[in-house]
Amino acid sequence: MVTVDATERPTGSAPRPRRRGIQETRGYRVFQVVNGIILTLVVVVTLYPFVNIVARSLSDEAYIIAGQVNLVPRGFTLDTYQFLMSDPLFWTNYRNTVFYTVTATVISIVMTTCYAYVLSKKQLKGRSALVGIAVFTMFFTGGLIPNYVLVTSLGLKNSVWAIALPNAINVFNLLVMKAFFESLPTELEEAAAVDGLNTYGILLRIVLPLSKAIVATMVLFYAVAFWNSWFAAFLYMDRQELWPVTVYLRNLIAGATGAENVGSITEANEVQAEATLKAVTIVLTTLPILLVYPFVQRYFVRGIMLGAVKG
Amino acid sequence: MFRRSWRHAAAAAAVLLALGSVTACGDDSSDSEDLSENRAGAMENYAVGTQFKATEPLSFSVLYNNHPNYPLKEDWLFWTELQSRTNVSLEKVSVPLSDYNQKRSLLIGAGDAPLLIPKTYPPDVHAYVSSGAILPVSDYLDLMPNLKDKIEKWNLKPEIDTLRQQDGKFYLLPGLHEKPWHEYSLAVRTDILEELNLEVPKTWDDVYTMLKAMKAAHPDVYPFSDRFSQPNPAGNLLNMLAVSHGLAGAGWNFQHVTWNAQAQQFEYTAATEHYRHMLEYLNKLVAEKLLDPESFTQTDDLARQKLANGKSFVISSNAQTLVNDYRPDLAATNPKAKITKIPLPVGPAGEINPASRLENGMMISSKARESKNFVAMMQFVDWLWYSDEGQEFAKWGVEGTTFVRDAAGKPTLAPDVDMIGLNPGAPKHLQKDFGFGNGVFSYGGKPELVQGFFSPEEQEFQQVMNARAPKSPPPPYPLSDEEREQVSLWETPLKDHVYQATLQFILGQRDFAQWDAYVAELKSKSMDAYLETVNGAYKRFQENN
Numbered sequence: 001m002v003t004v005d006a007t008e009r010p011t012g013s014a015p016r017p018r019r020r021g022i023q024e025t026r027g028y029r030v031f032q033v034v035n036g037i038i039l040t041l042v043v044v045v046t047l048y049p050f051v052n053i054v055a056r057s058l059s060d061e062a063y064i065i066a067g068q069v070n071l072v073p074r075g076f077t078l079d080t081y082q083f084l085m086s087d088p089l090f091w092t093n094y095r096n097t098v099f100y101t102v103t104a105t106v107i108s109i110v111m112t113t114c115y116a117y118v119l120s121k122k123q124l125k126g127r128s129a130l131v132g133i134a135v136f137t138m139f140f141t142g143g144l145i146p147n148y149v150l151v152t153s154l155g156l157k158n159s160v161w162a163i164a165l166p167n168a169i170n171v172f173n174l175l176v177m178k179a180f181f182e183s184l185p186t187e188l189e190e191a192a193a194v195d196g197l198n199t200y201g202i203l204l205r206i207v208l209p210l211s212k213a214i215v216a217t218m219v220l221f222y223a224v225a226f227w228n229s230w231f232a233a234f235l236y237m238d239r240q241e242l243w244p245v246t247v248y249l250r251n252l253i254a255g256a257t258g259a260e261n262v263g264s265i266t267e268a269n270e271v272q273a274e275a276t277l278k279a280v281t282i283v284l285t286t287l288p289i290l291l292v293y294p295f296v297q298r299y300f301v302r303g304i305m306l307g308a309v310k311g
Numbered sequence: 312m313f314r315r316s317w318r319h320a321a322a323a324a325a326v327l328l329a330l331g332s333v334t335a336c337g338d339d340s341s342d343s344e345d346l347s348e349n350r351a352g353a354m355e356n357y358a359v360g361t362q363f364k365a366t367e368p369l370s371f372s373v374l375y376n377n378h379p380n381y382p383l384k385e386d387w388l389f390w391t392e393l394q395s396r397t398n399v400s401l402e403k404v405s406v407p408l409s410d411y412n413q414k415r416s417l418l419i420g421a422g423d424a425p426l427l428i429p430k431t432y433p434p435d436v437h438a439y440v441s442s443g444a445i446l447p448v449s450d451y452l453d454l455m456p457n458l459k460d461k462i463e464k465w466n467l468k469p470e471i472d473t474l475r476q477q478d479g480k481f482y483l484l485p486g487l488h489e490k491p492w493h494e495y496s497l498a499v500r501t502d503i504l505e506e507l508n509l510e511v512p513k514t515w516d517d518v519y520t521m522l523k524a525m526k527a528a529h530p531d532v533y534p535f536s537d538r539f540s541q542p543n544p545a546g547n548l549l550n551m552l553a554v555s556h557g558l559a560g561a562g563w564n565f566q567h568v569t570w571n572a573q574a575q576q577f578e579y580t581a582a583t584e585h586y587r588h589m590l591e592y593l594n595k596l597v598a599e600k601l602l603d604p605e606s607f608t609q610t611d612d613l614a615r616q617k618l619a620n621g622k623s624f625v626i627s628s629n630a631q632t633l634v635n636d637y638r639p640d641l642a643a644t645n646p647k648a649k650i651t652k653i654p655l656p657v658g659p660a661g662e663i664n665p666a667s668r669l670e671n672g673m674m675i676s677s678k679a680r681e682s683k684n685f686v687a688m689m690q691f692v693d694w695l696w697y698s699d700e701g702q703e704f705a706k707w708g709v710e711g712t713t714f715v716r717d718a719a720g721k722p723t724l725a726p727d728v729d730m731i732g733l734n735p736g737a738p739k740h741l742q743k744d745f746g747f748g749n750g751v752f753s754y755g756g757k758p759e760l761v762q763g764f765f766s767p768e769e770q771e772f773q774q775v776m777n778a779r780a781p782k783s784p785p786p787p788y789p790l791s792d793e794e795r796e797q798v799s800l801w802e803t804p805l806k807d808h809v810y811q812a813t814l815q816f817i818l819g820q821r822d823f824a825q826w827d828a829y830v831a832e833l834k835s836k837s838m839d840a841y842l843e844t845v846n847g848a849y850k851r852f853q854e855n856n
Contacts, residue, residue: 062643067616145420238404254409255379
């Protein structure tokens with residue numbers, strides 16, 4: 001967006017003071033305007049679907065079906081929200097999602113940090129083998145059933161560990177973090193060692209405080225992934241009170257749209273208007289994670305850049 | 312990691328196959344004759360009309376398809392009453408309905424499946440047969456008197472034969488209907504019919520005449536704009552026309568082969584003259600702008616919008632879409648509009664009811680055979696799913712609590728119990744609060760039972776359909792594993808080509824003069840080899856059985 005700095009606005013009829021630094025040529029100003037227009041368009045294009053979804057979630061089904069809901073809700077109603085929120089299972093599952101996300105993210109951050117930090121040490125023997133093991137899993141997988149058998153026979157089924165442990169380390173995140181740690185000057189750590197810190201002290205008191213950006217980025221990556229995930233929970237949770245809200249809502253939509261209903265004429269007032277239901281689902285599941293973004297965003301850009309410069 | 316989970320999902324089927332072949336080697340078949348070790352808890356004199364009650368408390372694991380409209384509750388009357396009547400409790404492995412089939416494949420593949428695996432459709436069974444993980448239930452029908460009785464009384468043997476695998480056995484206990492139950496037809500705006508002084512069309516030719524008259528009165532609309540085109544074009548429309556032409560099915564019920572009773576052999580459905588005839592019919596509708604060409608690609612929502620906004624008057628429908636979609640949509644946009652589901656239009660095959668009398672049913676894990684309670688379990692399954700008493704219990708519940716009988720003995724809901732809006736405002740719900748009428752335990756049966764909750768309008772539709780002759784099922788042609796693998800390699804290119812050509816012919820992009828060329832193209836895609844395999848399997852089965 002084009003922002004005009006108030007302090008640089010010419011006052012009265014006095015000649016405009018020359019700016020220091022980059023000279024603002026005509027071409028540059030044109031660029032700024034064009035840039036602003038393009039970016040505004042990008043904002044509109046990205047924001048529109050979301051506003052539309054929110055409008056749909058608050059609209060009466062009939063208007064959605066008639067294709068009349070755009071940016072403003074028509075036939076304002078909170079029925080679908082009320083329906084969803086009056087179900088105790090929804091709240092149980094929502095609590096599960098929060099619990100799973102927090103637990104799994106904490107575990108992931110600890111494990112990924114430890115692994116990445118070790119890998120960033122050039123002098124480590126067998127380092128390339130350790131990297132190889134991690135990278136290997138990016139390309140080859142044991143497959144669904146062996147994974148299931150493994151998790152089940154380890155007794156992890158129906159517990160948070162089934163979600164947190166098998167997905168604890170994301171190799172992509174690991175490599176980004178490793179690159180970040182490699183970019184930290186070794187002199188710092190050497191100095192700390194001279195001052196008497198052991199390895200753990202260096203990691204906890206020198207490296208981690210300098211790595212807030214990357215850790216915040218990773219928290220965001222992991223948290224979003226765990227928040228949205230449903231597959232692991234679907235595989236390993238045999239009781240509905242253990243499902244995360246993603247599975248609950250997925251099932252709800254399938255029930256409202258699916259052919260499974262064939263034969264049972266559901267009452268018209270009860271049938272969850274599927275168009276509204278989808279919209280409400282999207283709003284309810286994305287809202288919390290959306291609220292987290294602004295707080296970590298400033299780390300986000302810096303974090304991923306720092307990791308990316310040095311491969 | 313998560314992204315790879317998705318890939319896992321895609322690879323699941325392949326992995327299953329691989330694993331299937333591994334477990335097949337480890338399969339030691341137990342002697343099906345000697346059941347003396349497996350009778351713990353079973354009844355001595357269990358027969359039709361006997362209330363099953365295990366002689367000791369038993370518990371069986373069951374894969375439970377958890378429907379979001381009535382989420383599983385442990386305190387349902389269904390569980391307690393079931394236990395007091397049969398002495399059996401069920402351990403539920405709860406699976407969301409949205410991904411039931413995937414979890415079922417996974418559990419069977421991992422050897423972790425519960426003993427009872429309900430809600431399985433007949434074609435899904437093939438994938439598991441060779442793994443040996445599923446019990447050949449046909450060996451144990453003697454333990455199930457009610458099932459045998461119904462097969463005999465309702466003449467279901469030809470239908471049951473279609474379930475048989477190459478070894479002559481079947482692995483699925485299907486849901487049985489005394490009468491076929493056809494649901495899908497066309498919904499038509501009856502106020503437009505009245506306005507134009509038209510009769511409700513009876514045949515497909517009448518449908519054409521009706522559309523023509525609609526177009527004449529409303530030249531700016533496509534009178535017919537259809538839905539159910541995702542993922543394949545005009546799923547319901549193509550199927551309705553195909554079955555009306557005596558073919559096995561098309562569209563969403565795509566069937567490669569159709570049984571030709573005169574020639575006593577299978578033909579390739581999409582290469583028959585009947586198929587050509589139905590494409591010519593659709594081509595005529597499109598050419599005269601009676602059928603919206605977008606019918607074959609548009610989303611359901613778009614088709615609904617067109618109907619709601621008076622841009623079309625005819626659309627595919629079943630009982631629920633009529634009540635839940637079209638009527639509320641139209642009530643919001645045009646309160647004067649009236650819409651109803653017409654009986655399935657009749658085609659060259661005459662007045663037939665094309666629906667099958669089998670529906671989804673239950674597989675039993677082969678682990679069950681080793682259990683000392685095996686016989687009791689089979690008796691339990693027979694009672695709950697196949698006895699009249701069990702079926703009534705699963706659907707209606709407990710007399711005096713959830714339902715009452717009228718003078719003729721016909722069950723009706725108790726006044727304080729609701730189900731599909733039959734008792735609006737009643738404080739309790741048959742499914743949500745009591746666990747009856749549950750799709751896992753209740754399906755099939757006599758027409759009175761099946762239609763118990765139908766609206767009068769739908770009962771009338773069923774009456775018309777049931778007056779028509781049921782379609783006789785094709786003879787079985789069980790394929791061997793190798794044949795099935797080979798055939799599935801031919802199927803995809805054939806099907807793709809049929810879909811493509813079907814649309815080209817209908818939309819007028821290809822002339823019917825090229826029909827022979829089209830059939831030749833199918834031949835180049837191994838159509839003849841396909842038919843040879845199927846007809847060979849048919850003859851082999853006839854000789855061996």
